[in-house]
Amino acid sequence: MRGVGAALGRARTMTAMSEPTPLAATGVLDAVRFDGEGLVPAVVQEAATGQVLMVAWMTEATLRRSLAEGRTVFWSRSRQEEWRKGDTSGDRQWIREAWLDCDGDTVLLVVDQDGRGACHTGSHSCFSRVLAGPAASAPTS
């Protein structure tokens, strides 16, 4: 299996390191297609568990800053400002791998999650509300 599955396989064998590791960007960075507002969505997935933690938006500047610092920096659409994840909450995300999809309009970041989790509600993942499915009867709080 190629791509992220292989990446997760590798990541699962690693010891999580809660420290920054600047990443070397590849030429693929030039293939990122930002939307009309200059933004690209970034899916954040936990390396150790495979859990999808959150989706947020990046400008070209925050994407480059994220890779250079080895931790996630987003663009807040509501506040219209940069937002370095965890500066206030302590819940930082250390980037271990960064992937671009086939049409270049979505980024996938595989991270080690610091602190209590990714979500401001206290949940480990922002995806904690059941929309439908067999799990619909499970408690979600």
Added chain:
Amino acid sequence: MRGVGAALGRARTMTAMSEPTPLAATGVLDAVRFDGEGLVPAVVQEAATGQVLMVAWMTEATLRRSLAEGRTVFWSRSRQEEWRKGDTSGDRQWIREAWLDCDGDTVLLVVDQDGRGACHTGSHSCFSRVLAGPAASAPTS
């Protein structure tokens, strides 16, 4: 661990079933916040592997149709039409769980992937290009 991690734990113990299972929507469906174009991004994750396969867009109608049919139906922004994943390629996605994030503007669908994979390029995941990181030297084709 709550949320999708728990979901994946359950999903990994299931035998993949390549057949439709209509899903029961919860009241959470009313909390989905569609953007100015009436769209919400949907992250598609494989139940058996945890691999993030793709991100695509849904209207309220295609989200409801996806849940009712138990398979993914997206909105093509380029073609401006509904697109039921796999009708042409055979690479259908059967939805096992559906989650909404904390601010209601992103959906996560946990699926069984039919056929060769999610990507029109032939890759199992659409995220097959390395943007940066330790895997940068690995072949990506």
